[in-house]
Amino acid sequence: MAEFQECLTESNLSDLDIRGTFFSWSNNRVEDPILRKLDRVLCNEKWREVFPDAISIFEAPGDSDHSPAVVRFTHVPEIRKCSFKYFSFISTHPKFLEELMKSWEESIPVGSKLFTLGQRLKRAKATCRRLNKEGFGNIQQKAGDALRNLKEIQEQLLSEPSDSLFRQEFVARRKWQFFETAQEIFFNRKARIRWLACGDANTKFFYKAVMAHHIRNCISYLVDGWGNRVFNQAQIKDMVVAYFQNLLGSADTLLIDISLEDLHGSFLIDVLSRLQINFC
Template identity: 20%
Template sequence: MSSLFWNIRGINKRYKQKELKKYLGNKRIRLAGLIETRVKDHNKARVLNNIVPGWKALNNYQQADNGRNLFVWDPSWLFGNPVSLQEVQDFYNACMQHIDVYEHPWQADYYIWSNKQQGPERITSRTNRSFGNSEWMLKWGQVVTLYDLPFISDHAPMLITLQQQFSHRHASFNFFNVWVDHDSFLPLVKDKWKEERAKNHMQNVWMKLKSLQPASKVLNNQEFKFIRLKIDKTREELLHLQEEIAHHPTDTLIQQEKQALLNLEKWSLIEESAFKQKSRVKWVKLGDSNNKYFFDVCKERSHRSQILEITSLAGIKLYDPQKIKEEFILFYGDRWVPRQFVYCRCANKL
């Protein structure tokens, strides 16, 4: 589903209504916020019927005499209860005043507004931006705001396309530093390093490192997998022990409490070290316990490394993963190697 936010600078003229209707249809917009429409209250029903017949709408005429801002959506795509002004106001306060808000990644020219003048009288500026909070990033961090051409306005429309994240790619091998501190890691490396796998020295080293990958994955699955569950379990054990000590303190329980505290610290530092390495945040010291921050950065990095849309050779935007894969094969197959070879080697791997 695609949404649009546009400082339209007037839609009273019939040609603007026709062009806006066509634009919404071409971009498959199902939700739109239109600012500075300059449509008077008694004309809004007629204008909206010309542009988006059958759509629902909200406006700010009662709150601002000259507001004339419209929020429209296709009810066949969006469901739920009507949005009240109080809900919108709470959203504004929460996003802009009380929580950390960041600007979306964006594409197109930096300056998205101009006064339409020529020569030295021309002024350009970046007046409109789109923002999101950490909750938005966790669900829609892959979304990019596209600033389209101004068309019938002097402000560029902001296009936001919501689509699910596809992650069918094969995950690459990552070495985690926490493995080094485990008792079985060095013996594991020594056993693999005694093996001779090739006569060439460089190839021998490379093959030894490759042979460490499956063994390291086994170690990780046995000792470091589900760290969050281990932390929660250790925390519950600690609380249970402290309740027992409060009623019947014994040397055994006190010793178990000390061990539980050590285990909690151990798993907490291991989790934080892994998040720090994944997020590549160098300046945060281990022990700061910024797990939510680390997780947000990891998610943002993961979203950035994906290809969610491309423009085909025919000039059509593609969003479906299968069509994107086929377009890559078509593009590079004609340039590097015979297409038959590309299809048989790459069709199941992209």
């Protein structure tokens, strides 16, 4: 096992995210049953980049002693409204202070001081959200485009150097460093990691951590009342809502209504019984 683990480490292979049954092998002996996790689905970093939403589902073995492992690729990403989180790189926007002061100084309808503060905070949040979308929306693509532009200018500069290309290369480098730093801060916060173990530029490391966190928390499918797997996100939402409506919205037939008079009477009887016990 130590040699096998060393082989996986040298080959940069790790387990794909697992769903379904945990144990994958059984000896099928009633008198001496044994269950083990023998079967695994392995992948490398390139696989995770190309298929970030792929999962492995271990199903019931049926007549075999090994559980079949099914790798599922198709997953339609759902565009959902996420809560806004403030990142420090938003303050580097050239219009940050100007737009924030403008939204903060807008007149507020008549209300208490706490109400006024809440309204101003809401407007400041909307301003930060808009500046983030305008200046840092799709930060990965902007960082990649800035790097490609920098390399193109550098190729021209190293072939036919000129003062104009030197200035262009300086501006392009500053622009790329700006987006690269913002991207690193973004993935650092999203990855929820407070330590650095892979050097100074950890954007790729944080990106992988974010993707792994997303896959672990993702509900890939649910099993309905007939034992069928449901992968459609809209149907999964309906199943969850229906389950909790049935759990929390239905009346319990075992409960008995008690009037206020009965409650007072039972309370009085309980007090008298306690007094009698203490007196005895």
